[in-house]
Amino acid sequence: MTTSLTPGPNSDPAPLRPGRKLGPITITAGSAHRAWLEPTRERYLASGRTLSDLSLSVPLAKSKLSELLRGLGHYPRWEVIHRLAEELRIPGWPLHRLWKQAALDAGKTRDWVDRSTEGTVTIARFGPPLEHDALRLMAAEGYRRYAAAFLPDDARDAAVEDAFAILWLSFDNALASPDTRRYAWNVLRATVKAKADHRDHRPVLEKAAFDTVALREQTSPEGEMMQLAESMELFAAISRLPDTQLDVMVLRRLCGFTTEKVSDLLGIPLAAVRSDERHAERFLEDTIETIELPPATGGTTS
Incomplete structure (x- = not known):
């Protein structure tokens, strides 16, 4: 299943341009590919440039540029994306990070990735907008702990860094949205879900069962196995919650x-958090006959 990683387009209308309208991204493009392709397309559509114009600077024919911006054909080499980024004034460092991850996900070797980068101008790691840095300071630890409920440590860290890279590329959209924090969370959730294991189209939470307070307090192998079985059933039920209720329960209870x-x-407002938690508790109580939720914190974790 492909998950869109850019929660919403900029509300400003794109400039009119001559020629055929750019077609949609192919349904076969994976989530990692879309992570850099969607903001690149948005930047192109907002630029007023044409494919004919770009083909004079980017070493691809107009038809091949169209394929690239739709995710068709062979996965593009970095030197082409680098030139396109320069023309569209896209920050190079987050784009390269996401391009590299998608290349590896597409089956490209690290040698292919390294050779594709040879000969390009050194990627300057210019800093992101100040608001982006402020958001990272506020949210990074929470993002990591949320991602850890679904992913092992290496994938957790990669998901969080990918989310901040995507957010950097689409930060104009984030600032134009009703709430930058909500926009950023949607990016983080989509990135984590794209990397997590799924069952019945829902992210699997079972890894969290090995780190519950109740499980750590068991002293006998029999008690551990019983608690593990109950936790697995509980987390399977939590994974069926609507997205926001799922997020609230993971952040509050895990x-x-x-x-x-x-x-x-x-x-989201405090009242919405409390309402989502109550609705989630009712669903879990109706779903599982014997249920013992991990306790909610009283107010010490910030």
Whole structure:
């Protein structure tokens, strides 16, 4: 299943341009490919440039540029993307990070990635917008702890860094959205879900079962196995919750965040956090006969 990683387009209308309208991204493009392709397309569509114009500077014919911007054909080499980024004034470092990850996901070797980067101008790691840095300071730890409920450590860290790279590329959209925190959380959630294991089209939470307080307190192998079985059933039920209720339960009951911190991370009102938690509890109580939820924090984790 492909998950879109850019939650919404900029509300400003794109400039009119001559020629045929650019077609949609192919459904076969994976989530990692879309992570850099969608913001690149948005930048192209907002630029007023034409494919004919870009083909004078980027070493591709107009038809091949169209294929590139739709995710068709062979996965593009970095030197082409680098030239395109220069023409469209796209930040090079986050784009390269996402391009490289998608190349590896597409089956390209690290040698191919390294050779594709040879001969290009050194990627200057210019800093992101100040608001992006401020958001990272506020949210990064919460993002990591949320991602850890679905992913092992290496994939967790990669998902968080990918989310901030995507956010950097689409930060104009984030600033134009009703709430930058909500926009950023949607990016983070989509990135984590794209990397997580799924069952019935829902992200799998079972890894969190090995780190519950109740499980750590068991002293006998029999108690550990019984608690593990109950936790697996509970987390399977949590994974069936609607997205926001799922997020609230993971952040409140598995990560131990206060309702105030959850509100800040999700970019939703406190009342909405409390309502989502109550609805999630009712669903879980109706779904599982014997249920013992991990306790909610009283207000110490910020």
